[in-house]
Amino acid sequence: MDFRRPGIERAKGDLFEMSTNEILNRLSETLALRRNADPETSYTAKLLAGAPDSILKKIGEESAELIMAVKDEDPARIACESADLVYHMLALLLSCGMSFDDVTRELALREGISGLAEKKSRGARLDAEGCIFCRIVKGEIPSQRVYEDEEIYAFKDIHPVRPVHILVIPKRHIASLSDVGETDRAVLGRILCEANRLAVENGSPDGFRLIINTGRVGQQEVRHLHAHIIGGTLPLGPMVRGE
Ligand code: 5GP
Numbered sequence: 001m002d003f004r005r006p007g008i009e010r011a012k013g014d015l016f017e018m019s020t021n022e023i024l025n026r027l028s029e030t031l032a033l034r035r036n037a038d039p040e041t042s043y044t045a046k047l048l049a050g051a052p053d054s055i056l057k058k059i060g061e062e063s064a065e066l067i068m069a070v071k072d073e074d075p076a077r078i079a080c081e082s083a084d085l086v087y088h089m090l091a092l093l094l095s096c097g098m099s100f101d102d103v104t105r106e107l108a109l110r111e112g113i114s115g116l117a118e119k120k121s122r123g124a125r126l127d128a129e130g131c132i133f134c135r136i137v138k139g140e141i142p143s144q145r146v147y148e149d150e151e152i153y154a155f156k157d158i159h160p161v162r163p164v165h166i167l168v169i170p171k172r173h174i175a176s177l178s179d180v181g182e183t184d185r186a187v188l189g190r191i192l193c194e195a196n197r198l199a200v201e202n203g204s205p206d207g208f209r210l211i212i213n214t215g216r217v218g219q220q221e222v223r224h225l226h227a228h229i230i231g232g233t234l235p236l237g238p239m240v241r242g243e
């Protein structure tokens, strides 16, 4: 099916000479200006006053109309419904305090990555954005650092359960031991290889326990892989208490 509108590329006039970016920016600016207009006379003002529900409802309707237009193989309506969707999407972004730049940035990040690879990495990237341990690595949240190299970061647990309680984490976001792959072998090896030295240097000279809580059954609370080094001078007791 070729849905191109005959003759549209030949159309002339100011708007057709504007780049896609210019048109989107202009529309965003118009939406922002109309935001404070009288809802009685301005559709945009009324729409934004009821955001986000009013806009979400329209996006649902416009999507359905776009589907119908494609099914009917009607290029004029496809363009029209797509334009309506873009308009409402820009309104939604505005109501969320965002702009089309946020979408452009997201698209730019995906540039050059295959669709499947992008989908796979998106989860990890979004996870990492709100991840407390990633923020500790970046220095956005303070921590008592005990060791750091290019791959791992070790710091004192905020709620120590024994005199020595250190967390060792990969600097790169890995959600849990159930998410590791081939590329994680080196960093996992490094965590194990540094554990004894970290324990000894921090007050556990005669052994320690290394725990990596994993997933729901392991009762992992923070979704960034971490090894607990737990020790001190006294034995720790049974590894896991029975119920
Ligand atoms: P999990 O139950 O996921 O194996 O353990 C998470 C550990 O992270 C807990 O022992 C908790 O005390 C520690 N923790 C959570 N938030 C912070 C924080 O902001 N700073 C530090 N230093 N430790 C934290």
Ligand code: ZN
Pocket (backbone or CB within 6 Å): 127, 128, 131, 132, 133, 134, 135, 172, 173, 174, 223, 224
């Ligand atoms: Zn993380």
